[in-house]
Amino acid sequence: MSERSIELTVNGRSYSGTADVRTTLADFLRHGLGLTGTHLGCEHGVCGACTILVDGVSARSCLMLAVQAEGSDVRTIEGLAEPNGDLHPLQTAFRDNHGLQCGFCTPGILMTLMELLDEQPDPTEADVRDAISGNICRCTGYQSIVAAAMQAAAELRKGRRA
Amino acid sequence: MKPPPFEYLRPESLDELCVMLAGTENAKILAGGQSLMAMLNLRYVFPDVLIDINRVPGLAGIEIKRDRLRIGAMTRQRKIELDPLVNERAPIVAEALHLVGHRQTRNRGTIGGSLCHLDPAAELPTIALLHDAEIEIAKEGGRRTLPIADFIVDYMTPGIEPNEVVVAVEIPLWQDGHGYCFHEFTRRHGDFAVASAGCLVTCDASGTIDKIAIAVGGVSTVPLRGVEAEEVLSGTSGDDATVEAALSFCDGLDVLGDFHGSADYRKHVARSVLRKTLKTAISRARDRLGGLN
Ligand code: FES
Numbered sequence: 502m503s504e505r506s507i508e509l510t511v512n513g514r515s516y517s518g519t520a521d522v523r524t525t526l527a528d529f530l531r532h533g534l535g536l537t538g539t540h541l542g543c544e545h546g547v548c549g550a551c552t553i554l555v556d557g558v559s560a561r562s563c564l565m566l567a568v569q570a571e572g573s574d575v576r577t578i579e580g581l582a583e584p585n586g587d588l589h590p591l592q593t594a595f596r597d598n599h600g601l602q603c604g605f606c607t608p609g610i611l612m613t614l615m616e617l618l619d620e621q622p623d624p625t626e627a628d629v630r631d632a633i634s635g636n637i638c639r640c641t642g643y644q645s646i647v648a649a650a651m652q653a654a655a656e657l658r659k660g661r662r663a
Numbered sequence: 664m665k666p667p668p669f670e671y672l673r674p675e676s677l678d679e680l681c682v683m684l685a686g687t688e689n690a691k692i693l694a695g696g697q698s699l700m701a702m703l704n705l706r707y708v709f710p711d712v713l714i715d716i717n718r719v720p721g722l723a724g725i726e727i728k729r730d731r732l733r734i735g736a737m738t739r740q741r742k743i744e745l746d747p748l749v750n751e752r753a754p755i756v757a758e759a760l761h762l763v764g765h766r767q768t769r770n771r772g773t774i775g776g777s778l779c780h781l782d783p784a785a786e787l788p789t790i791a792l793l794h795d796a797e798i799e800i801a802k803e804g805g806r807r808t809l810p811i812a813d814f815i816v817d818y819m820t821p822g823i824e825p826n827e828v829v830v831a832v833e834i835p836l837w838q839d840g841h842g843y844c845f846h847e848f849t850r851r852h853g854d855f856a857v858a859s860a861g862c863l864v865t866c867d868a869s870g871t872i873d874k875i876a877i878a879v880g881g882v883s884t885v886p887l888r889g890v891e892a893e894e895v896l897s898g899t900s901g902d903d904a905t906v907e908a909a910l911s912f913c914d915g916l917d918v919l920g921d922f923h924g925s926a927d928y929r930k931h932v933a934r935s936v937l938r939k940t941l942k943t944a945i946s947r948a949r950d951r952l953g954g955l956n
């Protein structure tokens with residue numbers, strides 16, 4: 502076993518831990534740091550459930566090693582809501598529009614949409630569909646997800662103007 | 664844990680990387696990891712050593728020197744896709760990149776990684792072949808440049824030695840206003856292509872095709888240049904009948920059959936993908952020619 506100590510920032514908080522070099526970043530977040538909001542569906546890069554933001558861009562955490570994230574700034578689903586529990590507008594929009602049923606795909610979809618809405622505050626439905634094309638949802642049929650994303654985008658634009 | 668055990672090395676300079684490559688057996692280079700990590704998780708590969716080159720400086724970047732576009736091997740696919748210079752001077756590269764995987768995989772996936780993985784259905788090797796790109800390769804104590812046609816040796820087999828690493832790809836640019844198109848057929852957006860095709864073309868002032876390059880991917884064990892189709896179309900006006908005649912090059916292809924469909928099906932798809940690609944590229948060449956005059 503070749504263990505390495507890893508320091509990184511997750512949702513603005515510094516963490517340090519040790520991991521075997523072959524541990525994926527997803528497993529390190531879940532098992533090493535106890536952040537089980539990041540889900541694992543396929544573990545080979547096709548379902549998108551494990552999507553997180555690494556240094557500001559979306560990435561599949563099952564396709565990175567934990568050691569690779571050393572020194573990185575990681576954002577996961579746990580960082581979206583306010584510390585007092587107030588939901589992020591994206592989360593509120595998903596609740597309002599029934600954008601989730603079982604919720605398995607949701608963390609990955611929300612993190613992907615965080616990146617999209619940051620880059621493109623006023624996306625079209627086609628942009629949203631393109632952005633989440635790498636995220637598989639077996640429940641919703643995507644309609645409600647797209648509706649939620651559009652509502653969240655509008656909400657966030659209002660917030661920016663205010 | 665999904666990946667098999669390996670020794671993990673993380674060089675911090677190209678020299679250090681080359682020394683490591685020379686001094687290790689059964690090593691794999693970890694670039695963006697969008698194929699290799701999946702293969703490790705599925706235990707398709709068992710390297711003794713994994714050399715992570717993500718922290719080697721100087722391997723990423725996009726520059727245009729005279730009429731050549733040089734892209735560092737570790738440049739992320741999404742960086743290239745969104746780069747204004749690439750979009751202006753080599754729009755087909757951005758058009759093809761938009762079809763590579765998904766944004767999350769393009770954020771990490773690199774051009775060098777895709778070229779070295781050399782999946783027959785991948786877009787970037789086909790784009791490189793279409794441009795007669797040159798691959799810059801480094802090893803301890805030396806560098807060499809390999810034309811893409813020699814780099815593509817066989818099914819998922821690039822022409823590099825175990826002690827070598829790809830550092831950049833150089834793409835000769837076509838003149839401003841050239842016609843281009845990259846098109847593919849997939850079951851779902853972002854899937855591997857059942858068939859893909861790319862075309863670059865320029866017309867003279869009278870609308871006659873004076874230069875054309877055609878490549879197809881996804882149908883055979885390696886991406887292929889459509890030399891016969893290029894010959895059929897050169898010197899013509901690129902009218903529909905000539906395009907149709909050029910498509911007969913697909914009949915001679917040695918086509919793979921797999922779970923996406925039989926060889927016959929794939930040949931049929933290749934024809935229609937190529938037809939659409941050629942027509943779009945030729946009409947863009949005419950439109951853009953009009954725009955430039
Ligand atoms: S678990 Fe990472 S993409 Fe499916």
Ligand code: FES
Pocket residue numbers: 600601602603604605606607637638639640641
């Ligand atoms: S809500 Fe169940 S998979 Fe998307």
